[in-house]
Amino acid sequence: xxxxxxxxxxxxxGNKTFRSKLELFTYNELKKNKIEFQYEEVRFELxxxxxxxxxSLEKKKSKGRNILKYTPDKVRAATYLxxxxxxxxxxxxxxxxxxxxxxxxxxxLFKKYLVDNGLFYDLYMPGNQAQVKEVVKLINKNxxx
Numbered sequence: 146x147x148x149x150x151x152x153x154x155x156x157x158x159g160n161k162t163f164r165s166k167l168e169l170f171t172y173n174e175l176k177k178n179k180i181e182f183q184y185e186e187v188r189f190e191l192x193x194x195x196x197x198x199x200x201s202l203e204k205k206k207s208k209g210r211n212i213l214k215y216t217p218d219k220v221r222a223a224t225y226l227x228x229x230x231x232x233x234x235x236x237x238x239x240x241x242x243x244x245x246x247x248x249x250x251x252x253x254l255f256k257k258y259l260v261d262n263g264l265f266y267d268l269y270m271p272g273n274q275a276q277v278k279e280v281v282k283l284i285n286k287n288x289x290x
Contacts, residue, residue, distance in 0.1 A: 153242065168228055168240045171277045175229065178281050182229045182238075191254045192223040225255045234288045236267040238280060 153165035161184065163169040175182050197220050202213045229238040241248065252270075259266060267287070269280040 165240065165242060167242055167271075167274070167277070170274055171229060171238060171240050171271070174277055174281045178285060180231070180281065180284055181234075182231045184229055185226055187227065187230045187232065189225045189227075189255060189258060190222050191225055191251070191258050194222045195220050223251075223254070225251055225258075227255075230266075232266065234284075235265065236269065236284060236288070238269045238271070240272075240277070241270050242272055 153167075156163045156166050156169040158169055158172065161172070163172065172184060196218050198218060204211050204213060206212075227237045228240045230236070239252070256268075258264075269283070271277040271280050
């Protein structure tokens with residue numbers, strides 16, 4: 146976990162660290178309902194790494210100052226790490242209290258990745274505790290528990 150979630154309180158349970166209280170609540174609800182899942186373990190590569198062979202001068206931070214710097218020609222992969230997944234049953238939960246433009250773009254790329262790769266997972270994005278409970282009910286209903 147390398148990114149802080151805005152307006153979220155990091156929470157811990159045992160040896161697990163959650164980026165928000167809502168993620169911890171979701172974890173507890175899934176456990177309480179004996180639903181199998183993985184937490185932040187399955188990463189999807191939305192755009193593979195590639196080489197950019199043209200000139201690209203970009204603003205970069207260096208010693209606290211912004212400078213123009215030639216970027217390396219190797220561009221890292223763009224990935225997506227959902228919060229809770231059960232790929233065997235075919236569902237993914239992304240707990241999201243506050244959505245940003247950057248997240249919305251990544252979410253759109255993720256959906257496109259699923260379509261392009263013929264992957265048919267049910268996607269859930271609860272934003273509060275009531276919605277988490279509703280998602281857990283749907284998973285219990287849809288996957289014959």
